[in-house]
Amino acid sequence: MASRESGRQKDASSRRILDESARRRRARKALEALEQDNFHDDPHANLVMSKKAPKFEESLDGSRNKDRKRRTRSSEYFKQRFRKTFTILLEEEQALYPDGPNYLTVQAPSSKRPERRLCAVCGFPAPYTCIPCGSRYCSTKCLSTHEDTRCLKWTA
């Protein structure tokens, strides 16, 4: 009884299939990673620095300089004055020039060429599609690497 139960469970999980929205989420996450500007987390965010050494924040606002007051104020001033995220800037611009041309209107339209099918593991042309997740693969070797490393193992 118990063994049949677990057997059925295992069977069900091997037939698990990522739905369309999960696939889209995954694709979006991959694109965001490619878009990253600051690349990776600050490796020293938690480091305690020596007291004698100038701290990053200090040298940023110029407190080691002689004209300390003016530069400190101006740095702070500009921070306050121009504190706008990319998203806010984009919304403002859209409101100012709804008909464009603006950032959104000049984005290149999608290509008319067929999409290439490339192996998610090795990057070579890939004739097959992984049924659970929709990735492409070129060979049984790459499929098994894909299953062991990504496929349903990614939680997106």
Add this chain to the structure above:
Amino acid sequence: MANVFILDNGAYTIKAGFSNQNEPRIMPNAIMKAKSERRRPFIADQIEDCRDASGLFYILPFQKGYLVNWDIQKTVWDYVFGKDVFNVNHSNTTMIVTEPYLNFTSTQEALSEIFFEEYEVDALLRINAGDLSVHKYHRDRPRELCCLLVESGFSFTHIVPYIQGKKQKDAILRVDVGGKVLTNHLKELISYRQLNVMDETYVINQVKEDVCFVSLDYNTDMRTARDGKQANHILRDYVLPDFTTIKRGYVRPLEESTGKSTAGEQLIRLNNERFAIPELLFHPSDVGIQEMGITEAIVHSINKCPEETRPHLYRNILLTGGNCNFPMFKDRVFKDVQSMAPDEFDVNVTLAKNPSTYCWRGGAAISRSAHFPEMLVTKKEWEEDGFNICQERFSV
């Protein structure tokens, strides 16, 4: 006559210098921190003092190609203008500053304010980097009427037609692939296939510059790369720097690319990555970016222009920006565009000499042109009319 200082303020590098120099200085537009020297942030070219660039962390003033982080930017500018680098005396200096296409209005306002109020420059010209490049192009070829500019930088690639020197804003196209996406993707591929280099942006960016090339025949190159050892002339070993004995990474020549380390040095192998990475510029959909590639966008953009200008645009395609340094880039653009252009049109592609600094040299050229004084906003005009006069005179 006041000094003219040209600041080509890129999202990844600044190209800067006085107009009487031959070439600008190029430095990162960033503050960087290294694992090896935890106590010291490196501003712009101070990174040259950093002996161990492993795990180098960038703090950039730009996001998606637009200036958002003003305190970082101000820190970098203060350093560049300061006594350690150019020692700019702003009160007798005319400043040329570049901006991305269709820069946000509030950013334009902030830029004007900073240069007039904070640095107190004598006169200002805010202009698209591409306008400077096209100015230079026409100066060298006075008989040509049009120019189709391709500017491929860190954040993205813009395709911009200019007709008699005037940019056609309605025909601008942006492809969201630039050097950043290429480096990030290479980092990801190497990390998944060979060795975790996710924290090594600086090193992998060098790998990209050292080994990548643009394919002229993608399918053949794919077959070659897949082939056995003998026929594969694409495969290369790359020796990673260890920052003690090997200060900078380098490619092994084909015959030494055995996959074996001889003295404990760390190797990565580059095969189809060598051309699959730059290929994203031509096929963004390879990584799921649903946009046209550069060459398809060139044709699309030209087709948005008046019919009588199209033969002129096909004849004057100008390539600028760091990505144009990939070997075969120009040949690929020519090959693709020619295959798509109407038969009766000649296609001519010019790769800017030193594509990263071409725009800066355009700035130097424009500062010597007869019309230059009319393009500027002076300190006096700013004091009288403020941002309005900037909006009238500058067109970004």
